Amino acid sequence: xxxxxxxxxxxxxxxxxxxxxxxxxxxxxxxxxxxxxxxxxxxxxxxxxxxxxxxxxxxxxxxxxxxxxxxxxxxxxxxxxxxxxxxxxxxxxxxxxxxxxxxxxxxxxxxxxxxxxxxxxxxxxxxxxxxxxxxxxxxxxxxxxxxxxxxxxxxxxxxxxxxxxxxxxxxxxxxxxxxxxxxxxxxxxxxxxxxxxxxxxxxxxxxxxxxxxxxxxxxxxxxxxxxxxxxxxxxxxxxxxxxxxxxxxxxxxxxxx
Amino acid sequence: xxxxxxxxxxxxxxxxxxxxxxxxxxxxxxxxxxxxxxxxxxxxxxxxxxxxxxxxxxxxxxxxxxxxxxxxxxxxxxxxxxxxxxxxxxxxxxxxxxxxxxxxxxxxxxxxxxxxxxxxxxxxxxxxxxxxxxxxxxxxxxxxxxxxxxxxxxxxxxxxxxxxxxxxxxxxxxxxxxxxxxxxxxxxxxxxxxxxxxxxxxxxxxxxxxxxxxxxxxxxxxxxxxxxxxxxxxxxxxxxxxxxxxxxxxxxxxxxxxxxxxxxxxxxxxxxxxxxxxxxxxxxxxxxxxxxxxxxxxxxxxxxxxxxxxxxxxxxxxxxxxxxxxxx
Numbered sequence: 001x002x003x004x005x006x007x008x009x010x011x012x013x014x015x016x017x018x019x020x021x022x023x024x025x026x027x028x029x030x031x032x033x034x035x036x037x038x039x040x041x042x043x044x045x046x047x048x049x050x051x052x053x054x055x056x057x058x059x060x061x062x063x064x065x066x067x068x069x070x071x072x073x074x075x076x077x078x079x080x081x082x083x084x085x086x087x088x089x090x091x092x093x094x095x096x097x098x099x100x101x102x103x104x105x106x107x108x109x110x111x112x113x114x115x116x117x118x119x120x121x122x123x124x125x126x127x128x129x130x131x132x133x134x135x136x137x138x139x140x141x142x143x144x145x146x147x148x149x150x151x152x153x154x155x156x157x158x159x160x161x162x163x164x165x166x167x168x169x170x171x172x173x174x175x176x177x178x179x180x181x182x183x184x185x186x187x188x189x190x191x192x193x194x195x196x197x198x199x200x201x202x203x204x205x206x207x208x209x210x211x212x213x214x215x216x217x218x219x220x221x222x223x224x225x226x227x228x229x230x231x232x233x234x235x236x237x238x239x240x241x242x243x244x245x246x247x248x249x250x251x252x253x254x255x256x257x
Numbered sequence: 258x259x260x261x262x263x264x265x266x267x268x269x270x271x272x273x274x275x276x277x278x279x280x281x282x283x284x285x286x287x288x289x290x291x292x293x294x295x296x297x298x299x300x301x302x303x304x305x306x307x308x309x310x311x312x313x314x315x316x317x318x319x320x321x322x323x324x325x326x327x328x329x330x331x332x333x334x335x336x337x338x339x340x341x342x343x344x345x346x347x348x349x350x351x352x353x354x355x356x357x358x359x360x361x362x363x364x365x366x367x368x369x370x371x372x373x374x375x376x377x378x379x380x381x382x383x384x385x386x387x388x389x390x391x392x393x394x395x396x397x398x399x400x401x402x403x404x405x406x407x408x409x410x411x412x413x414x415x416x417x418x419x420x421x422x423x424x425x426x427x428x429x430x431x432x433x434x435x436x437x438x439x440x441x442x443x444x445x446x447x448x449x450x451x452x453x454x455x456x457x458x459x460x461x462x463x464x465x466x467x468x469x470x471x472x473x474x475x476x477x478x479x480x481x482x483x484x485x486x487x488x489x490x491x492x493x494x495x496x497x498x499x500x501x502x503x504x505x506x507x508x509x510x511x512x513x514x515x516x517x518x519x520x521x522x523x524x525x526x527x528x529x530x531x532x533x534x535x536x537x538x539x540x541x542x543x544x545x546x547x548x549x550x551x552x553x554x555x556x557x558x559x560x561x562x563x564x565x566x567x568x569x570x571x572x573x574x575x576x577x578x579x580x581x582x583x584x585x
Contacts (some may be wrong), residue, residue, distance in 0.1 A: 050465065052461075052464075072464040072465065073463075073464050073467050073468055073469045073470065074467075076464065076465055076466055076467035077467040081465060081466065081467075082465045083465070084461065084462070084465070088459040088461055088462035088465075089458070089459065089462070090454060090455055090457075090458025090459060090462065091458060091459075092454075092457070092458060092522070093454060093458060097451065097454070100451055101451045101452070101454065101455045101458075101463075101466065101468075102466055103448075104448065104451070104452055104455070104466050104467055104468055105466060105467040107448050108448070109447065109448045109449065110448075110449050110476075111444060111449055111476065111480075113447070113448075113449075114443055114444045114446075114447030114448070114449045114450065115440065115443055115444065117443070121447075124448075125447070128448075164462075164466070165465075165466070168466050168467065
């Protein structure tokens with residue numbers, strides 16, 4: 001059974017259909033890319049899936065459970081973790097602390113355990129700290145661990161955001177344009193990290209504009225245009241798809257047909 | 258080879274640095290104990306405000322929210338303790354805990370609807386809370402004796418043993434303030450504290466990591482209220498008299514000055530700020546009519562050269578030291 005299934009998802013803002021009857025499945029362990037021209041509705045799709053707003057109609061199933069309209073922190077708790085198009089770091093904290101916060105979902109304890117520090121809590125703190133270091137090594141930020149997060153160069157802030165999301169041990173990771181604003185080298189480093197995440201068994205959905213990145217790492221691609229799904233398939237199928245070519249090179253009449 | 262040396266030195270350095278503020282507080286208090294009762298009273302205020310600001314720091318510093326109404330909870334603590342001890346003969350400590358519980362419940366009731374607001378709107382709503390409680394303390398004369406104020410409040414004590422001199426009370430206040438700071442530090446360095454910090458950093462990122470921000474904001478608000486309530490009770494016992502002005506807008510303005518001067522969001526910032534803002538005007542008394550000008554000039558000077566508060570300076574020194582060490 002699919003890890004995520006989006007069924008007839010429609011999101012309307014007033015008279016504008018940002019998403020219109022979108023359906024697709026994501027299998028466990030897969031790396032799926034969602035592409036489309038600006039304004040095609042990709043980020044809206046992510047916002048609906050991750051619970052930032054409920055869809056106008058349709059349903060979202062995650063891991064066999066209906067999460068349509070569930071608040072975003074609950075969706076995240078269920079193991080569906082996202083990143084943002086604009087970097088949303090905890091700027092005033094260190095790089096390591098950013099990642100430590102990421103482990104919120106997979107740890108426990110509140111005010112009382114913080115005050116009385118039982119054995120399990122001390123052990124957990126140690127694991128959180130070590131886990132964060134390990135993830136920083138995974139994305140290549142181990143030498144910046146104690147730096148304040150906003151002192152990192154932009155490309156590394158992106159990597160930090162990915163490391164922080166990984167600390168939540170997501171079952172499904174949604175990456176919203178992680179390569180936006182990165183140079184070629186940084187994009188390559190990111191592509192390598194994403195590939196390794198997927199090989200490690202985490203399912204990934206990626207929104208991306210950088211076609212070479214998408215074609216290189218995605219196993220399957222969903223194409224949106226004007227809020228509708230116009231194509232779905234492997235990178236090779238998508239490259240040859242007439243509607244996709246039309247959407248990217250102009251000639252919207254084929255889409256409406 | 259330098260990196261190895263740095264690593265071996267660092268832990269001892271951190272421990273030494275962590276203890277430094279405690280030593281400083283004890284020295285300040287010790288200085289007070291050797292001085293007149295007047296100095297002791299000023300320092301007593303400073304440590305009561307330390308408790309108030311340490312609580313406020315949870316909500317405004319760690320969680321990054323605005324509250325202009327914490328004085329309301331100090332009023333609940335102060336009047337609650339005054340009434341329970343003076344009229345009903347309660348144990349001061351028991352009254353302190355009872356009013357803290359009451360403030361906590363009040364914070365939940367008030368916080369639940371208002372914490373949906375953000376930024377300026379939250380500031381306005383909490384400011385209204387402070388004003389409402391202020392009005393109540395003036396108008397409900399049957400309970401609070403209005404402008405007359407409430408007198409005859411016994412000093413702090415436990416099991417019939419009263420701290421009769423102000424110096425004994427100062428010692429108790431220092432212990433309680435340090436305890437308050439220690440509790441805050443413990444809470445900050447945990448999953449709970451990190452969740453609060455995530456809300457201050459970016460609410461949308463916190464949500465995406467599964468942090469229930471509404472719940473954590475409420476808990477931070479309640480903790481701030483508990484500290485404020487305790488500070489209000491301690492004030493009542495320390496001075497033996499309270500009136501509505503004590504818990505008015507001045508209290509809010511004072512506590513903000515303390516937080517920003519000391520360093521909002523830091524462990525020792527509230528303490529540093531509370532001591533400086535309480536002591537400085539008194540230390541400048543010799544300037545006579547220039548006192549207020551001197552005081553504000555120093556505040557502005559500090560905020561220009563230490564915009565993140567005085568506690569932020571220690572990090573700066575730490576960095577300079579680190580650089581020196583690397584160079585060596």
